[in-house]
Amino acid sequence: MRRTLLVMAISLFCAAVVVAAPDRVKVDGGIIEGMGRQPSGVRIFRGIPFAQPPVGDLRWREPQPVKSWTGVRPAVKFGPRCMQPTIFSDMIFRSDGMSEDCLYLNVWTPARSSAERLPVLVYFYGGGFVAGDSSEPRYDGESMAAKGIVVVTVNYRLGVFGFLAHPELTRESPHKSSGNYGLLDQNAALRWVQRNIAAFGGDPRRVTIAGESAGSVSVSAQMASPLSKGLIAGAIGESGSILGTLRAVPLEQAEREGVKFAAALGAKSLAELRAVSAEKLLEAATKGGMGGIGRFPITIDGYFFTEPPAVTYEAGRQARVPLLIGWNSEEMSWLALLRGREPTPENYAQAVRELYGERAAEILKLYPAATREEVIEAATDLASDRFIAFSTWKWADVHSRTSGQPVYRYFYAHPRPRRRGENAAPARGAIHSAEIEYALGNLAVNNVYEWTPDDYKVSKVIQEYFANFIKRGDPNGPGLPLWPAIRGGGPVQVMRLDVESRVEPERNRARYLLLDQLIEK
Incomplete structure (x- = not known):
């Protein structure tokens, strides 16, 4: 009898240890600790950095690899949302404030171990490329993850921070391009998924990208980009595409708009423009109504896009993957x-x-x-x-x-x-x-x-x-x-x-x- 009770006690103790064990995963940069398994069976990791903060000299540069940290980094809070005006009443945020330091993503996984190879959904938020955030409750990944899918939501730079083109930026770029930083953030997140999602039980060969409005435009753009098309196994587009909505413009046209913007701020050089506070930049960029939608367009920059996206699609050079797509009645x-x-x-x-x-x-x-x-x-x-x-x-x-x-x-x-x-x-x-x-x-x-x-x-x-x-x-x-x-x-x-x-x-x-x-x- 005593032996039976002892075995039961040991079993209960071990079960308690398993339940209480930290939910830790090794990713680029170090070890993160998530929120643990929820009643739904889903494990949640919030605010994972996938690139360095795009601040200081990294403002208006391609996303740079994340720097390593020591110890265990908590992954229980959403990262800050990217700089944006308040223009859409239906946007509700759970993010940790607003900042230029915003390149974070979130993962919901039902996997019991990293040995599983579950399909992956990467979702891009909408908001006209001037607003939106991966912390919005409507994009929460727990419900979809409970259906056997690893879900990732991604932050990307917006407005003037994500899409300013300027001749000086083009000259300093190793790719001789400028603008499209928000789209490059998305690409960096997709590459992060390829390197890290297996640790969450996801299959990097089965990544479906999805989004609504500007997020849908983003999906169509990633499919057309030579940088991203090989990272995608399927696509979902909800209302919008690069083939009409917020379409890409020639780099030279976007550069001219960038020069005008800098002149209006009194910035005579790129260094002076980078010295302007984020708040002042946001205020200047959003004057004129609708939070500056369309003021800093997507560009045919020779790097993210090597040709007009319409040409890519007509020639069949886009990601050749299944597509689920549609729009709403009003x-x-x-x-x-x-x-x-x-x-x-x-x-x-x-x-x-x-x-x-x-x-x-x-x-x-x-x-x-x-x-x-x-x-x-x-x-x-x-x-x-x-x-x-x-x-x-x-x-x-x-x-x-x-x-x-x-x-x-x-x-x-x-x-x-x-x-x-x-x-x-x-x-x-x-x-x-x-x-x-x-x-x-x-x-x-x-x-x-x-x-x-x-x-x-x-x-x-x-x-x-x-x-x-x-x-x-x-x-x-x-x-x-x-x-x-x-x-x-x-x-x-x-x-x-x-x-x-x-x-x-x-x-x-x-x-x-x-x-x-x-x-x-």
Whole structure:
């Protein structure tokens, strides 16, 4: 009896030791200690540095390898978010303040040991390349990790800090390029994943990159870059691409804007510009509305991009990987098109004429409207296409034609419910960014909206599609409506994601073919 009790006591003691054992992992730079295993079975590591702080002389330089530390570094707090203005009301941060020192990533893993080789999701946040952070609850990786996926969210430099181009920067660069530092941060994170993710039980050969809005643009950009395309096994794009939204410009054009910016600050040299405080730079860069979106564009710099991305995709030189891609039913409001005018057919026609001149009749034929309700619908469609839907369509279309890989296209149509405590009617359609919490399984962490059983039903279906795709390059699985792939210019079937998800034939190809002509004109 005493022997039995002794064995039981030893077993309980050993189990306690195992439970209490520190969750430590060796990564570039040293040993980190995470938050341990959660009730979901997921282990969490926050605020892992993947590059040196881009401060001082490293401001506006390619991300540099992280420096080693001694001892054990805690990985329980999110790192600081990158310098940014406050412009988007739906952004909620859990980050440790704001700083130029912001190149950190986070890992959620369900793996029991480093011997496992689980699929990996690397997610890039949206925010117009001027805002956003990997700590936002809607990007939390625990729900997706619980489905057998190692999830990584990444910080990258924004605005003037991430995309300033300048002739002096180009001259000092070993690659004779400037700008695109935010995209290079993402590339550095992908390379970090290749070197380190196996320690978390992830498979570096099965890395799917994903993002929404600017994050989706980033995915399309990484696929087109010779620096990154070999690091990717699959891609998910939610609303946006480099083939239209926030498109890349020639380096010389971006350099001219950089020179103007420096002159406005009174900086006569790069050294003087680097001496300007981060706060003053941010203030100067965000004047003029919308936090400076588009002021410091992505550049065709000869290094990250060796040619225009559109040329890369048309030639089939992008990462040839499966792509899951789509956009939402109300990416932009009709109000943006009519600019304060009543939604009458006359006002709608006038707004279209102001935008398209002699080609207005062609637009009105494909976006017709004869009643107030039809005007609202047509103007919403046109505003959404102009803003972001067309560029997403373009990416899906060209990749399906030139990659030899399957493309799975969706149309997300489920509106969010009303906000808690408000009597206002909910949105007519699915607004820009509305799908994120649904796709990543994070409705429960967003208390702003009055979620219903239908919302959780939609989320379950979309998250299952995403998880299947990350695991196998195919969203299909048991209990889900069949989602046909688009292959090689064949018939286009689109998955309409809603309370009752279903496949529909492509309806508006003629619209996008016309917009393609007008944009290229």
